[in-house]
Amino acid sequence: MADLSRFTWGKKKEIEPKEKDEMKEKGATGNLNSLLEEMAEQVDGLLCIAVAGSDGVAISSYVPPGSMLTAELAAAQLATIFRIARTSADKLKAGELEDNLLTSTAGQILIRPLGQESYLAMVTTRDAPLGIVRLVVKSYASKVEQALGKVS
Amino acid sequence: MAVEEDNEEMEETEEIKETETTEKRSIGDVVKEVASTTDGLLGVGVMDMEGVPVAVVTSPGATLNAELAAAQLAVVVRLCSLTADKLKLGDFDENLITTASKYILTKALTPDFYLAMILSKESTTLGMARLVAREHAARVSQALPRFE
Numbered sequence: 225m226a227d228l229s230r231f232t233w234g235k236k237k238e239i240e241p242k243e244k245d246e247m248k249e250k251g252a253t254g255n256l257n258s259l260l261e262e263m264a265e266q267v268d269g270l271l272c273i274a275v276a277g278s279d280g281v282a283i284s285s286y287v288p289p290g291s292m293l294t295a296e297l298a299a300a301q302l303a304t305i306f307r308i309a310r311t312s313a314d315k316l317k318a319g320e321l322e323d324n325l326l327t328s329t330a331g332q333i334l335i336r337p338l339g340q341e342s343y344l345a346m347v348t349t350r351d352a353p354l355g356i357v358r359l360v361v362k363s364y365a366s367k368v369e370q371a372l373g374k375v376s
Numbered sequence: 377m378a379v380e381e382d383n384e385e386m387e388e389t390e391e392i393k394e395t396e397t398t399e400k401r402s403i404g405d406v407v408k409e410v411a412s413t414t415d416g417l418l419g420v421g422v423m424d425m426e427g428v429p430v431a432v433v434t435s436p437g438a439t440l441n442a443e444l445a446a447a448q449l450a451v452v453v454r455l456c457s458l459t460a461d462k463l464k465l466g467d468f469d470e471n472l473i474t475t476a477s478k479y480i481l482t483k484a485l486t487p488d489f490y491l492a493m494i495l496s497k498e499s500t501t502l503g504m505a506r507l508v509a510r511e512h513a514a515r516v517s518q519a520l521p522r523f524e
Binding site: 292293297298301302304305308309311312313315316317318319320321322323324325326327328329330331333347350 | 445448449451460462464466467468469470474478
């Protein structure tokens with residue numbers, strides 16, 4: 225049910241300025257970045273973590289030192305995979321997309337939707353433990369989505 | 377004596393023919409065997425990169441459109457190959473789409489063909505789906521027609 229507490233007798237209740245300032249000062253994007261850093265600490269063989277829109281524009285990303293990936297390229301390229309995975313699930317009447325795992329000879333890419341218009345992706349080397357990768361992405365997805373809600 | 381020798385030779389050649397036919401099994405037979413030995417399978421097929429099915433088996437209860445699946449998943453495989461290439465992650469191996477009720481797995485066999493499997497999440501696990509695909513990919517690759 226929609227939260228109608230902000231509307232009383234046709235009068236729109238404003239968001240408290242204090243709350244607005246807090247959000248600005250804390251920086252919701254900063255919160256998002258720190259979440260990605262937390263995720264990175266838990267995975268060996270990490271190459272990139274990206275939160276991006278389905279249009280391929282990176283919202284936040286983490287690339288560890290030594291990785292050959294650029295977050296912008298990864299976000300743009302993985303958005304195409306995210307979109308085609310969602311379309312395929314839809315066309316094959318398989319229900320809602322939970323995640324997409326791409327494996328190549330040198331890497332693994334796990335993409336998880338964050339709502340309808342954005343996604344969380346983790347790129348690792350092929351020898352990174354897949355179980356940990358899936359666990360970390362799954363457990364942080366809702367936190368990242370919450371932080372993302374504050375950014376937009 | 378000469379007749380006996382002839383008979384023996386005939387039997388030997390028949391045996392050789394039999395072993396040749398068992399080795400050179402058609403792609404359709406191999407796909408059927410994969411379908412009959414995999415738990416939770418809704419559909420399995422070998423498709424070409426143009427999105428045309430080569431050999432497909434769907435389980436009796438499944439309402440899968442093989443033509444649609446082949447066409448749609450060919451786009452997935454092409455995009456995955458392109459992505460692996462652009463991100464310098466080597467050659468594309470496999471892609472697994474997990475949805476609320478199904479696993480949709482695509483695995484590259486050769487530059488021209490890929491293996492697609494759709495499995496029910498109720499009857500199998502992600503680990504089993506990957507293992508089964510890996511096991512069958514080699515057998516299916518061997519049965520693929522080769523034009524030299």
